Amino acid sequence: MRSAIVACLLFVTHLNAETIPFTSLLNIEEELANISISCLSHRDHEEITGNTLRYGFAETFNSILINHAQLLIGMIEMRAALGMPPRGPWKRARILSEEDILAAPTIEEYYERREESMNSLNLDSRFFLEKNFPPVIAFLDKRFPTIRGIYRQEFRNAKKVVDREDVDSMVHKFRQMAGRMDEAVDNMRRESFTCYLANKDKLEN
DSSP states (O other): OHHHHHHHHHHHHHHHHHTOOOOSOOOHHHHHHHHHTOOOOHHHHHHHTTSOSOHHHHHHHHHHHHHHHHHHHHHHHHHHHHTOOOOOSOOOOOOOOHHHHHTOSSHHHHHHHHHHHTOOOSTTOSSOOGGGHHHHHHHHHHHOHHHHHHHHHHTTTOOSSOOHHHHHHHHHHHHHHHHHHHHHHHHHHHHHHHHHHHTHHHHTO
8 A cells, every 4th residue: 555655656746747847948057057056954854855854864864865866857757758658666676687678578668677777766775765755856846846857858859659779879868967967966965064054044044
């Protein structure tokens, strides 16, 4: 029952993401720089965990969670761009060789195996539960909608009817952008403590 509820929340997150409007092209370099210098307050860190942890523990937990959440947002956008169905409930981890991936019987399964091979979010994760992600994705969509916007812009020319070459090309594009986004999020996280101390009164009022 609990996994079904979480899957429903993730599906709602996917549907809500489709309603986020991006009417003009983003300046990606500018937006990544803006993310890098953004501040997260104690309250932000608690909200990211769904208000299940106080900020002292939340900041440590979020140092890993936020990076994985931005990757998940990118994967959600990649799926939508390629016309793939929303990501389903988490499954047990599988170790897939390149031969296993190439043996996929359909293009949908080929995509699933490609994504699975570069994704550590599964039932065997050492760090996260599936229920950790709806709150952080909701927070990022509210506070940093350009994270999703950048991925969506990068994938805007994808074809809905795809072959394996199209999937591989999109995965390559995802990896490149995910690395840049990861760096921006890392910088934001590292700078947040100093930034928070300098702007404490403003951030907490």
